[in-house]
Amino acid sequence: MALSLMQPQASNDSDLVRETLAGSQLSFQLLVERYQGRLFALARNYSRNAAEVEDIVQDTFLKAFRRLETFQHQSSFSTWLQRIAINTALDLHKRRGRSPVQAVEDPEILSDASPGNFDRRVMAPDARLEQEEIAEVTQQVLEELPDIFRTVLVLREFEDRAYQEIADLLGVSIGTVESRLFRARARFKDALLRLFPEFDPQWNGGESQ
Amino acid sequence: MTKPKCEQAAALVPGYLDGELSEEQAAPLRRHLLACPECRTAAQDLTNLRRWFRDPEPVAVPQGFAARVARAAFSGVEPGQPLPEVAPPEPVAPRRDPMPFLLGMTSVAAGLLFAFSLVLGMAQQPAGEQLVAEPLPEILRDLDELNAAETPPSVPLDARGNGARRGDR
Ligand SMILES: [Zn+2]
Numbered sequence: 001m002a003l004s005l006m007q008p009q010a011s012n013d014s015d016l017v018r019e020t021l022a023g024s025q026l027s028f029q030l031l032v033e034r035y036q037g038r039l040f041a042l043a044r045n046y047s048r049n050a051a052e053v054e055d056i057v058q059d060t061f062l063k064a065f066r067r068l069e070t071f072q073h074q075s076s077f078s079t080w081l082q083r084i085a086i087n088t089a090l091d092l093h094k095r096r097g098r099s100p101v102q103a104v105e106d107p108e109i110l111s112d113a114s115p116g117n118f119d120r121r122v123m124a125p126d127a128r129l130e131q132e133e134i135a136e137v138t139q140q141v142l143e144e145l146p147d148i149f150r151t152v153l154v155l156r157e158f159e160d161r162a163y164q165e166i167a168d169l170l171g172v173s174i175g176t177v178e179s180r181l182f183r184a185r186a187r188f189k190d191a192l193l194r195l196f197p198e199f200d201p202q203w204n205g206g207e208s209q
Numbered sequence: 210m211t212k213p214k215c216e217q218a219a220a221l222v223p224g225y226l227d228g229e230l231s232e233e234q235a236a237p238l239r240r241h242l243l244a245c246p247e248c249r250t251a252a253q254d255l256t257n258l259r260r261w262f263r264d265p266e267p268v269a270v271p272q273g274f275a276a277r278v279a280r281a282a283f284s285g286v287e288p289g290q291p292l293p294e295v296a297p298p299e300p301v302a303p304r305r306d307p308m309p310f311l312l313g314m315t316s317v318a319a320g321l322l323f324a325f326s327l328v329l330g331m332a333q334q335p336a337g338e339q340l341v342a343e344p345l346p347e348i349l350r351d352l353d354e355l356n357a358a359e360t361p362p363s364v365p366l367d368a369r370g371n372g373a374r375r376g377d378r
């Protein structure tokens with residue numbers, strides 16, 4: 001096989017996977033280049049530490065490399081890789097003990113946001129807030145959420161993924177995505193108003209009524 | 210006092226704002242939102258919530274990341290292990306004549322200055338402008354237009370924490 005004759009730029013993912021399995025380091029590097037931006041963007045929603053984000057992405061690619069034989073070519077490499085990335089990020093969370101332990105992964109069983117939440121309103125971020133300030137608030141609130149809610153919000157709101165794509169990534173039905181998203185938003189609102197009561201339109205500056 | 214129609218509408222609003230509804234589903238919902246201030250408020254609330262998720266800044270992938278990871282993978286580094294240290298990528302060039310080197314550095318500096326001015330230009334845009342200028346999904350604009358047309362301006366967003374004003378009315 002003449003390496004120099006290959007046109008790796010034009011290769012699709014499946015070809016690059018095959019070439020990697022056949023021993024081409026360059027082909028694997030091209031796969032990494034193709035997806036590194038997307039994975040860094042995904043991973044930074046799980047950590048605010050740049051070194052940790054890099055660790056997540058690096059581990060994702062190393063895991064993918066080791067499992068490359070198990071990749072089914074009829075499915076999407078992109079989805080397969082991002083699944084590994086999400087699981088790697090969540091593993092890191094678990095290892096750091098950051099996320100509340102969930103005995104039951106079924107969001108239907110996890111308790112809802114507090115009752116009355118649906119009547120409470122929330123303000124959009126103030127136009128005078130800097131981009132970084134908004135991101136800081138949002139990340140702090142996301143830290144409060146159980147992983148399954150955080151993940152669905154990240155995919156929907158930051159990553160702008162369609163319900164079907166989220167369902168594929170998480171291996172759940174669209175109905176589950178919808179119900180998780182609904183609960184995640186309620187939780188997010190709850191935590192936002194708890195941590196930052198000034199974004200409650202009814203906020204009276206902290207004086208008791 | 211929720212009419213059954215409002216319950217149906219409430220169930221559809223997230224999908225509507227997420228762009229997941231077909232036009233056949235969206236059209237009656239839009240009509241309901243026009244007619245029903247309560248559901249409109251609920252939809253606006255979700256819109257407000259979503260504004261906390263701004264498009265994040267572009268990520269910077271570390272220089273040479275892909276090459277490093279590929280090399281590590283092929284040299285048997287396990288996930289969780291640190292990557293082996295690599296020699297610095299740019300070897301020190303022999304410098305007999307300093308002129309090409311100086312010229313090179315000058316052009317690098319010029320490039321950096323240019324990049325820096327770009328960054329500055331970006332940073333000087335007020336955040337508020339960016340928020341407004343960012344193209345909203347059509348469906349969200351619809352909702353904003355609905356609100357603009359049908360309701361007096363709600364809570365002003367001009368200052369943090371003055372939301373209590375609504376209570377003054
Ligand atoms: Zn209604």
